Amino acid sequence: MDRSEDEILAGELAALGAVAGGGGRLTGRAAKPMKKNVHEIELVIPVPFDDAVKRAADVLGGAGRAVEPAQIEPGGDRKTIRVVAGGGFGGMNPVVVTALVTRDRENSTAVRLRAAAKEGLIKQRAGEKTAVRLAALLSG
Template identity: 80%
Template sequence: MDPSEDEILTGEIAALGTVVGASGRLTGGVAKRLKKNVHEIDLVIPLPFDDAVKRVADVLGGAGRAVEPVRVEPGGDRWTIRVVVGAGVGGMNPVVVTALVTRDGEGGSAVGLRAAAKEGLIKQRAGEKTAVRLAALLSE
């Protein structure tokens, strides 16, 4: 079973807490209660499906680290790629980015990009900013 965005974000924040000397259990508990900043962008990449999957995997892989292996959906017409990207001040705010690449009948490939980050007292809009930045890279 794939971990949820919340589970991944909570684990990442707990791990950061232990790096700075805080209890991972305490920071993980606090992270569970934080609201998420989520942003979704749909775009079409004018590439054949296999090339589009490679492009998305390369761009997301260059921006962060894979959370789980690339997963092929039944029929081979959908691929899901998920990474964790550092955002905000010093790249310390983890953002879970999920891309769903789908074969598009128009000769291109559709990409649904979703970025989610936990938000504390200071709203950084890390999910929104990360989604916009990665969508721009994918559109180049």
């Protein structure tokens, strides 16, 4: 099942609202019309495809928890890895991070990293900051 970023973010914010005693359901509905801070970064990693997939899975897995099963077994030309990471003040703002890893050349791999977070009244740019942070880890 492939849920949209908005559905995942609404569910994550609802869960935070429920934990905080806010009822949860209202928080999830309120999250849908909120603006989204989205940032995409295109990278070329100078490692073979299977190694790049493993690196992306390790970096994203270290930043958050998988929201959909990642298929990272060898073979194929494209793999998608998606996690929910914490961003913003105190890491409390959920950020959906998606890495599309694509076979490029024999010893290099293209990675499109996309991070999206809902923005409240205080603009934290959690999507942008998370994308930049994880891109640096993937490149290093």
